[in-house]
Amino acid sequence: MVTLTRIYTRGGDSGQTSLGRGERVAKHDPRVEAYGTVDEANSVIGLARSAIGGATLGGQHCAEADAMLARIQNDLFDLGADLCTPEGEAKRGEQALRIVASQVERLEHEIDAMNAELEPLKSFILPGGSEAAAWLHLARTVARRAERRMTQLAAEQPINPEAIKYINRLSDHLFVLARRLNDNGASDVLWVPGGGR
DSSP states (O other): OOSOOOOOOSTTTEEEEEEETTTTTTTTTHHHHHHHHHHHHHHHHHHHHHHHGGSSSSSHHHHHHHHHHHHHHHHHHHHHHHHHHHHTTTOOOOOOOOOOOHHHHHHHHHHHHHHTSOOOOOEEEESSHHHHHHHHHHHHHHHHHHHHHHHHHHHHOOOOOOHHHHHHHHHHHHHHHHHHHHGGTTEEEEEOOOTTT
């Protein structure tokens, strides 16, 4: 369990931060960029959750969406913990927290279940529609940026392959959930190629 008695430590005043095992790295280190971007995605999901009450679907769909996003927010803290502890490193007597295959599989099952109720896409979708869907589209793009940071890190250092799978599925999940919260796709804003000419 984590216990925080002080919020500021002054430890980062010189531009460095600690990884999970205590190793000091620059705050712009690729690993810090990766888990920092995951944290940013988590914050946007929090905004989406706050807007779900105004979504146009019935209460049951909103409750299901909120429950899924609550699980995802917890998973994203797991993902941050995974990324902040380099592979093979953990404190003595402890095992590093890692994203596992069952977390990826849960996202896949939820995507398939939601997508089964949606009409097939006949155009790309512009971010928008309901407020909740718009926030989910923003969260999706931040998740994609986190994925780019993670794959960049993976090109330099070993990282958990399940972590990359998770962030990849997450952006798909957020896209499908945004459609679901747009009246099951009826309120999606469709791209009209060249429509602004």
